[in-house]
Amino acid sequence: TSLCTYSAAQVSISQPVSESVKLRETVRISCTLSGASISGYHVNWYQQKSGNRPRYLLRFYSDSNKHQGDGVPDRFSGSKDSPNNIGYLTIKGALLEDDADYYCNTWHSPSRSYIFGGGTQLTVLTGDVKAPSVSIFPPSVEEIATKKATVVCSLSDFTPRGATVKWLVDGKDQTDSVQSSGLSKQSDNLYMESSYLSLTADQWLRHETYSCKVSHQGKEIIQTLKRSECV
Known part of the structure; x- marks a missing residue:
């Protein structure tokens, strides 16, 4: 289940793509309304962790008109900056379990x-930084027999999140036909993710080197496979 961006009648909501906070510190996530005055709108907040349904956190209209979701601790709170048309979700004393995606929405009558x-x-x-372990895998013989070929770049055991993956085929950037599994958290609170380069069998056979270039915390890791060396 995922939540989508939607706008109606020139009214829209924007959020920053990402924010970060140190463990046990406070963070404020913004929700900016355009095309209407936020003072007349309820702002609802949701938390979504990888692979899970969105969880309702709270609704905020004013200090005297607000609602906290069942089981949501009071370190999560809402507020508004009406002159600037912004709603906020504040998380005090951030915990590792708060590492997630946060969505705001409102009802447009x-x-x-x-x-x-x-x-x-x-x-x-x-405060910990652990570089990802990166592996690259060729398509299987069985897949090639179906005239398809998927090259897989697997990342695991890294923190914090925010790793990016680029593909190079014979040294040239490849942006088409690239998909991601999405980020997942391992049981040890480290992260894992996979990137897939989908080709036809003919495309696979036409090139020799396939490289996966991973950037994480200012460092690069490159893994390369040579098609001619694949069994």
């Missing part, structure tokens, strides 16, 4: 629909 922000990815920083 004229269109009888909810308007969603695009979501903010919150990273809770422990």
Whole structure:
């Protein structure tokens, strides 16, 4: 399940793509309304962790008109900056479990629909930095027999999140036909993710070197496979 960005009748919501906070410190995530005055709108907040359904956190209209979701601790709170048309979600004393995506929305009466922000990815920083273990895998013989070929770049055991993957084929950037598994958290609170380069079997056979270039915390890791060396 995912939440989508939606706008109606020129009214829209924007959110920062990402924010970060140090463990046990406070962070404030913004939700900016355009095309209407936020003073007349409820702002709802949701938390979504990888692979899970969104969880309702709270609704905020004013200090005297607000609602906290079931089981949501009071270190999560809402507020508004009406002159600047911004709603806020404040998280005090951030914990590792708060590392998630946060979405805001509001009900737009004229269109009888909810308007969603695009979501903010919150990273809770422990101070630890661990580079990803990167592996690259060729397509299987069985897949090639179906005239398809998928090259897989696997990242695991890294923190904080925010690794980016680029593909190079014979030394040239490859941006088409690239997909991601999405980020997942391992049981040890480290992260894992996979990137897929989808080709036809003919495309696979036409080139020799396939490289996966991973950037994380200012460092690069490159893994390369040579097609002619694949069994």
